[in-house]
Amino acid sequence: MKKIINIISKISIFSLNGIGLNIFLIYTFLKLWIHPQVSDIEMIFNFTVLMFFEFVMVHSGVFMSILGRSWKGWLFFIILYGLCALAFNSIVSGNQILILYGVVVFNRMLPNIQRKPEDTEKKEGIKGIKEEIIISIIYAVIYFFLFVTIIYCASHVPPFGLTKEFLESANFGKINTISGDFSDKPYIMMCFGVLYYLFLTLLDVILIIRKVKK
Numbered sequence: 001m002k003k004i005i006n007i008i009s010k011i012s013i014f015s016l017n018g019i020g021l022n023i024f025l026i027y028t029f030l031k032l033w034i035h036p037q038v039s040d041i042e043m044i045f046n047f048t049v050l051m052f053f054e055f056v057m058v059h060s061g062v063f064m065s066i067l068g069r070s071w072k073g074w075l076f077f078i079i080l081y082g083l084c085a086l087a088f089n090s091i092v093s094g095n096q097i098l099i100l101y102g103v104v105v106f107n108r109m110l111p112n113i114q115r116k117p118e119d120t121e122k123k124e125g126i127k128g129i130k131e132e133i134i135i136s137i138i139y140a141v142i143y144f145f146l147f148v149t150i151i152y153c154a155s156h157v158p159p160f161g162l163t164k165e166f167l168e169s170a171n172f173g174k175i176n177t178i179s180g181d182f183s184d185k186p187y188i189m190m191c192f193g194v195l196y197y198l199f200l201t202l203l204d205v206i207l208i209i210r211k212v213k214k
Helices: 002-010 013-034 038-057 060-067 071-089 096-114 117-121 123-152 164-169 186-213
Strands: none
Touching: 013 038, 013 186, 038 071, 038 096, 038 186, 060 071, 071 096, 123 186
């Protein structure tokens, strides 16, 4: 029993929240890619834009680790990235981008707020901050690696349910307010989304297992 309690104490609730969010996004991207409905057409466009917004958010972990030591740093971060979120949110219908931004910021903010100021002066605190920065850099590497891979292999990505006929029948062209191959062929971004969040989930699981084994 003590062993189980010890294991649970090492697992951060925020890590589990992050994994849960990633699994939800993987499921949604797969559903929109493999079995889309005409009623999903706005969500398909919104999630296409979401992957472009991830280009902005993928750097956030590094800045959160550095700026998260004071409320001024957090205020600067929230305003800066909040403006980016508003810009992307203006492209899509609804507020899915802003909601995701809020969830990500909240999930990444609390661990830094809960860290006691004096902890940052200790060796363990500094080491923890360095680990957060390294993990955030790995997230960014995963994003760019998959992005380049998807570009190179775009012609081999199967459209599944997002065929040209389906997109035309659902009037996707009227909703699509951005231009480019990725927006005109949303199945490419759906594939990117599935792989990206899958890799993040696997990495988070590995990090949890590593903490439990310590």
